[in-house]
Amino acid sequence: MTFLKMPNYDIFIEEDGLSHLAKHIKEVYQFDDLFVITDQNVFDLYNEKLIQALIGYKLSFVILPPGEKSKSLDTYHQAIQTLIEKGIKRNHLILAFGGGVIGDLAGFIASTLYRGISYIQIPTTLLAQVDSSIGGKVGIDLKEGKNLIGSFYDPKFVFIDPSFLKTLSKREYNNGLAEMIKAGLIGDKKLYSYLLEHDKVTVTEITEAIQVKRNVVLIDPYDKKERMYLNFGHTFGHAIEKKHHYETYLHGEAISYGMLIALQIGIQIGETKEELYQEVKKLLLDRELVKEPLLEMDEYRDEIIHDKKNLADGLHFIIVTKPGDVKTHKLKELDIL
Numbered sequence: 001m002t003f004l005k006m007p008n009y010d011i012f013i014e015e016d017g018l019s020h021l022a023k024h025i026k027e028v029y030q031f032d033d034l035f036v037i038t039d040q041n042v043f044d045l046y047n048e049k050l051i052q053a054l055i056g057y058k059l060s061f062v063i064l065p066p067g068e069k070s071k072s073l074d075t076y077h078q079a080i081q082t083l084i085e086k087g088i089k090r091n092h093l094i095l096a097f098g099g100g101v102i103g104d105l106a107g108f109i110a111s112t113l114y115r116g117i118s119y120i121q122i123p124t125t126l127l128a129q130v131d132s133s134i135g136g137k138v139g140i141d142l143k144e145g146k147n148l149i150g151s152f153y154d155p156k157f158v159f160i161d162p163s164f165l166k167t168l169s170k171r172e173y174n175n176g177l178a179e180m181i182k183a184g185l186i187g188d189k190k191l192y193s194y195l196l197e198h199d200k201v202t203v204t205e206i207t208e209a210i211q212v213k214r215n216v217v218l219i220d221p222y223d224k225k226e227r228m229y230l231n232f233g234h235t236f237g238h239a240i241e242k243k244h245h246y247e248t249y250l251h252g253e254a255i256s257y258g259m260l261i262a263l264q265i266g267i268q269i270g271e272t273k274e275e276l277y278q279e280v281k282k283l284l285l286d287r288e289l290v291k292e293p294l295l296e297m298d299e300y301r302d303e304i305i306h307d308k309k310n311l312a313d314g315l316h317f318i319i320v321t322k323p324g325d326v327k328t329h330k331l332k333e334l335d336i337l
């Protein structure tokens with residue numbers, strides 16, 4: 001088992017580790033009632049395994065429809081009503097069992113119900129294992145935009161078992177690979193080199209990707225400054241997701257186009273080499289994260305310029321100079337007009 005320490009919680013990473021979950025829960029929680037928030041897909045695939053791993057506990061399930069639409073105020077309210085009906089008390093424990101949608105929503109419920117209940121993250125998608133379950137950001141979407149309501153709320157621990165990834169569709173798997181490629185590019189040359197050659201990851205690479213995020217989060221827990229490095233490719237990625245109403249492209253696909261645009265800007269300002277752009281482009285094409293013809297910055301100017309908040313004093317843009325090395329560049333409105 002691999003084990004990483006955050007200031008307030010541990011991250012356990014173990015292939016086929018589900019049989020050890022009960023032991024970890026015992027270390028942080030003294031009661032028998034567990035409240036599992038999950039989605040229908042994860043429930044159908046894994047409820048028996050979870051029940052088996054947690055024999056002796058009394059499990060209550062809140063099962064939500066899969067997909068981003070569940071990260072809403074309505075679902076938040078309905079899930080809380082169900083939890084209360086099922087008898088949740090302030091000193092009980094919530095298990096966020098699913099992808100990033102469940103992790104963000106269940107974490108936000110935990111941070112607000114009764115002014116805060118303990119919870120643990122059991123991420124079941126690659127994206128959730130390497131990204132959304134780490135760093136304590138939880139929240140929900142509004143119709144006005146994504147992640148507009150939320151908080152920073154640490155779990156008791158994060159429990160990562162890569163064997164959950166065996167049932168992920170190739171598209172969802174690759175969606176997580178995109179965040180790992182980003183992690184390699186911004187902070188781990190060795191991870192990036194591995195991902196150039198392999199389309200499957202193991203505990204080792206999942207741990208390396210988490211380490212990149214962890215290092216940044218430790219310096220900047222409340223997203224004031226250094227966490228912005230994690231946003232490599234995200235300025236354009238978010239614009240792409242928004243323009244297509246979060247439907248056409250998965251997050252990893254949108255940021256893949258975004259990373260290529262960011263590398264092109266790096267070339268324009270003399271910080272990034274053309275060879276790196278070509279190498280990353282080939283990798284993202286091979287992993288079916290982008291398709292030719294590539295999406296161009298021109299098509300998304302309105303979405304970016306519309307975000308006046310970002311442009312008020314220039315956009316702090318992340319440039320990769322070479323794999324593992326980043327710097328910020330202040331992109332002025334003129335640069336993208």
Ligand SMILES: NC(=O)c1ccc[n+]([C@@H]2O[C@H](COP(=O)([O-])OP(=O)(O)OC[C@H]3O[C@@H](n4cnc5c(N)ncnc54)[C@H](O)[C@@H]3O)[C@@H](O)[C@H]2O)c1
Pocket residue numbers: 039040041042045066067068071098099100101102104124125126127128131132133134135136137138146147164165166167168169172175251
């Ligand atoms: N909090 C953060 O720091 C942070 C960071 C990045 C992303 N996010 C959020 O994460 C969300 C996206 O997460 P996601 O990509 O995991 O999406 P998701 O939770 O919607 O999961 C994707 C799909 O995979 C299914 N699934 C989950 N586990 C499975 C498994 N083991 N086998 C088969 N199918 C499985 C789900 O039912 C769903 O249909 C977004 O809402 C995003 O805003 C949060």
